[in-house]
Amino acid sequence: MKLTTRSEYALLALIHLARHEGDEYVPVAAIAEAQGVPHRFLEQLLLVLKRARLVKSQKGQRGGYRLARPPAKISLAEVIRLLDGALAPTESVSTYFYEPTPVERERRLLRVFQEIRDLVAAKLEKTTLADVR
Amino acid sequence: MKLTTRSEYALLALIHLARHEGDEYVPVAAIAEAQGVPHRFLEQLLLVLKRARLVKSQKGQRGGYRLARPPAKISLAEVIRLLDGALAPTESVSTYFYEPTPVERERRLLRVFQEIRDLVAAKLEKTTLADVR
DNA sequence: AGTATTCCGACGGGACTAGTCGGGTAAGGA
DNA sequence: TCCTTACCCGACTAGTCCCGTCGGAATACT
Numbered sequence: 219m220k221l222t223t224r225s226e227y228a229l230l231a232l233i234h235l236a237r238h239e240g241d242e243y244v245p246v247a248a249i250a251e252a253q254g255v256p257h258r259f260l261e262q263l264l265l266v267l268k269r270a271r272l273v274k275s276q277k278g279q280r281g282g283y284r285l286a287r288p289p290a291k292i293s294l295a296e297v298i299r300l301l302d303g304a305l306a307p308t309e310s311v312s313t314y315f316y317e318p319t320p321v322e323r324e325r326r327l328l329r330v331f332q333e334i335r336d337l338v339a340a341k342l343e344k345t346t347l348a349d350v351r
Numbered sequence: 352m353k354l355t356t357r358s359e360y361a362l363l364a365l366i367h368l369a370r371h372e373g374d375e376y377v378p379v380a381a382i383a384e385a386q387g388v389p390h391r392f393l394e395q396l397l398l399v400l401k402r403a404r405l406v407k408s409q410k411g412q413r414g415g416y417r418l419a420r421p422p423a424k425i426s427l428a429e430v431i432r433l434l435d436g437a438l439a440p441t442e443s444v445s446t447y448f449y450e451p452t453p454v455e456r457e458r459r460l461l462r463v464f465q466e467i468r469d470l471v472a473a474k475l476e477k478t479t480l481a482d483v484r
Numbered sequence: 485a486g487t488a489t490t491c492c493g494a495c496g497g498g499a500c501t502a503g504t505c506g507g508g509t510a511a512g513g514a
Numbered sequence: 515t516c517c518t519t520a521c522c523c524g525a526c527t528a529g530t531c532c533c534g535t536c537g538g539a540a541t542a543c544t
Contacts, residue, residue, distance in 0.1 A: 220353065221464075223502065226454050233457060245520065254453045259503050265522065278511025279519045294463065320387040321359050324366060326483040330427065330474070331354075337470050341463070350459040355532065378489065392534050398491065410490045411542025 225301035227255045228263045229350075232297065235273065236289040236351045243275075243282035263301065270300050289347035295339060358434035360388045361396045362483075365430065368406065369422040369484045376408075378415035396434065403433050422480035428472060438472050 230253040238244050246264060250257040264283055267273045274286045285292065322328060363386040371377050379397060383390040397416055400406045407419045418425065432438060455461060 222500090226452070229460060230454065230457060233460065247520085254456075256503065258505080261521075262503090262523095268521095275521060276511080277509075277519090277521045279513065281511065281520050283521090319359070321363065323387075324363060324483065327362060327366065330478050330483060334471055334474055337474065338467055341467055341470065345463050350457065350463060356534095357532080380489085389534065391536075394490080395492095395534085401490095408490060409542080410488090410540075412488045413543060414489050414541085416490090 222302050224263060225298045227260055228297055228301050231260060232347055233351055235285050236347045242284050245282035289351055292347045293343050294345045295342035355435050357396060358431045360393055361400060361430055361434050364393060365480055366484055368418050369480045375417050376415035422484055425480045426476050427478045428475035
């Protein structure tokens with residue numbers, strides 16, 4: 219039932235970028251300082267975001283990062299799933315990663331977990347950076 | 352966003368006990384075999400459940416465990432919170448365990464997490480063993 | 485007495501988390 | 515051309531947590 223700092227920091231970084239859409243290419247150092255997260259660590263996360271094409275980067279002087287899409291087109295779900303894996307509270311309930319467990323035989327219990335997953339997923343899916351900017 | 356096997360197994364055990372309410376005092380071995388979970392491990396979990404007064408125990412021959420309350424009075428929330436800690440997706444959003452983080456300054460984001468926590472908590476709070484038995 | 489069963493604390497291996505570090509690569513400016 | 519800025523990449527580490535296992539003590543029934 220927990221979120222790692224990875225997705226938390228990633229979200230903070232994206233929010234920062236969403237706020238500076240005009241400035242194009244904000245360096246990691248600026249984001250890190252503004253949001254109070256470790257520079258070197260954030261670098262890693264932004265790299266992941268870049269590979270997933272959520273942000274674009276520019277090297278060298280005046281380089282940095284910017285959003286690859288408008289904030290309204292980036293959902294929290296996408297970010298969290300990317301950094302933390304499945305959204306489901308238990309492995310055997312995810313539609314993205316499947317693996318059998320002993321809980322599976324308890325259909326009613328599983329059902330409850332499915333409903334929760336759907337609730338959470340729906341909420342995260344429809345909340346975008348534009349909403350939390 | 353994940354549940355540990357601890358609470359999963361604990362729930363399975365409780366469900367088993369709920370199904371055998373008349374038999375009073377089911378030994379751990381029986382539960383473990385029925386639900387397919389490691390005997391020695393489950394023992395630990397039941398001990399926790401006992402200390403929290405969710406179950407009662409009886410030592411010696413014909414001993415074992417039984418529910419301390421009717422199934423309808425035991426919510427999933429209670430069990431999961433006991434074994435896994437807070438239900439909130441991020442630490443700074445739980446009403447039970449509080450600790451400050453850098454995410455706190457992002458009010459809108461925090462708000463979303465709070466809503467999710469409330470959603471999940473409400474669901475788990477009102478679902479009881481009687482529902483999943 | 486003997487046997488079944490809970491109770492308790494300790495321990496261990498593996499995975500994961502949260503970072504750090506050193507250096508490589510590209511872009512811009514002087 | 516050369517220097518500086520900044521991204522890029524992989525390796526590494528220290529700590530924590532998870533999933534169990536184990537040995538044995540205490541207790542209750544037969």
